[in-house]
Amino acid sequence: MALLLPRRAGRRTNVGLLALLLLAxxxxxxxxxxxxxxxxxxxxAAHGAAGLGLLLLVPWKALVVRRAWQRRPAGSGGVSLGVATLLTLATGALHAGGGTGPWSxxxxxxxxxxxxxxxxATGALLVVHAWGRRQRPRATDLGRRSLLRAGALGVGAGALWGAGEGLLRLTGAPGAQRRATGSFERGTDDPAAMPVTQWISDAVPGSPAAVLVLAAPGRRVRVPVADLDQGDVVRAALDCTGGWYAVQDWRGVRLDRLLASLDRELPDGGSVDVVSVTGFRRRLPLSEAGGLLLATHAAGRPLSPGHGAPVRLVAPGRRGFWWVKWVARVEVVDAPWWLQSPFPLQ
Incomplete structure (x- = not known):
């Protein structure tokens, strides 16, 4: 069943492309x-299917472009958007496949x-391209036929993604081994093999903190970093947004045990700010303190400077930018944890 008849390619094709680009x-x-x-x-899976779904509309979009060029030669904006979209798809597929040689x-x-x-870049070009081509919603956009076409497109995109995943497994490509997040294993049980990465402008400090400041309303104590290795061990995956992950046995002190040393009643529904010596910070729910660890060791070895020495946060189930390195201060605050930028701005 065709998603769109070629002779009717036009607005529906563009709307379908826009929806898939926004979803991706x-x-x-x-x-x-x-x-x-x-x-x-x-x-x-939704991200991959949306990206691959764009390929299903290429024949119809090619017809739209050909008709437009017959009426008036196109400018460079549409061409730039098309090239950027194809390059985005190509690099996404390359990452999913595991990369080859120096490409990884x-x-x-x-x-x-x-x-x-x-x-x-594709998003920026899309905004520029669509600005002068705004379309008003139509009642037929939510009609039965339009919804059936959208459903068929979704099924086709999902099938294309599923076929790609099946091909990776059938061929034994490295991409078949990637984690649910899309990340590849690098350095499990071998911290020295983990890549050293920082978030945006953050950098390894020249003088890490020797003392950790622990604070709550009405109470502040200073804890020597050397006293934080209290034998608590958590096995967790550090999953970096750079596309890699590593599972380690992290050792140090559980955050709830450390907060208990404040000898203060902590606020219900409060949060805890974990702040690096560099100023990088993340706020987490206080209710999760029992599952968080301030680590001084990984796989039985002291942390290296690039991996957060002398102490870093271990936040199982959260991406790498939550795992604050070079921790200098932990502070209990009476504010919701979600009242912060979804991603660090530093």
Whole structure:
């Protein structure tokens, strides 16, 4: 069953492309925020299906472009958008497949970062391209026939994604081994093999804190970092938004045990700010303190400076940018944890 008849290619094709581009962009951003395997798998699948679904509309879009060029030669904006979209799809497919040779980490830059950069550029070009071509909603957009076409497009996109995943497994490609988030294993039980990455402008400090400041309303104590290795162990996956993950046995002190030393009644529904010596910070629910760890060791070895020495936060089920490095202060606050930027601005 054809999704659209070629002779009727036009507005519906463009609306379908716009919907898929918006879905791909939205799920791409969401994939950076979701770390739990179940939700992450759904988000990554939707992202991949939306991207591959664009290919299903290429024949109809080619007809639209040909007709437009016959009426008036096209400018460079549409061409730039098309090229950026194809390059975004290509780098996304390259990452999903596991990369080949130097492509996986070219010049020290993960191919996933190239994919993200191209995706941002595609979004900007899409806004420019669509600005002068705004379409008013029509009642037929939600009609039975339109919904059936949209459903057929969704099924086709999902089938294309599923076929790609099946091909990776059938051929034994590296992409078949990636985690639910789309990340590849690098350095499990071997911290020295983990890539050293920072979030945006954050950098390894020259003088890490030797004392941890622990604070709550009406109470502040200073804890020597050397006293934080209290033997608590958590096995958890550090899943970086750079496209890699590593599972380690992290050792240090559970955050709830450390907060108990404040000898204060902590606020119900409160949060805890974990702040780096660099100023990087994340706020987490106080109710999760029992599952959080301030780690001084990984796989039985002291942390290296690049991995957060002398102490870093371990936040199982959250992406790497939540795992604050070089922790200098932990403060209990009476404010909701979600009252912050979804992604660090530093």
């Amino acid at each position: 962009g939205g799920t791409g951003v969401l994939a950076f925020a979701v770390g739990a395997p179940g939700p992450a798998r759904l988000v990554v 980490w070219s010049a020290g830059v993960p191919v996933l970062h190239v994919h993200v950069a191209l995706g941002v």
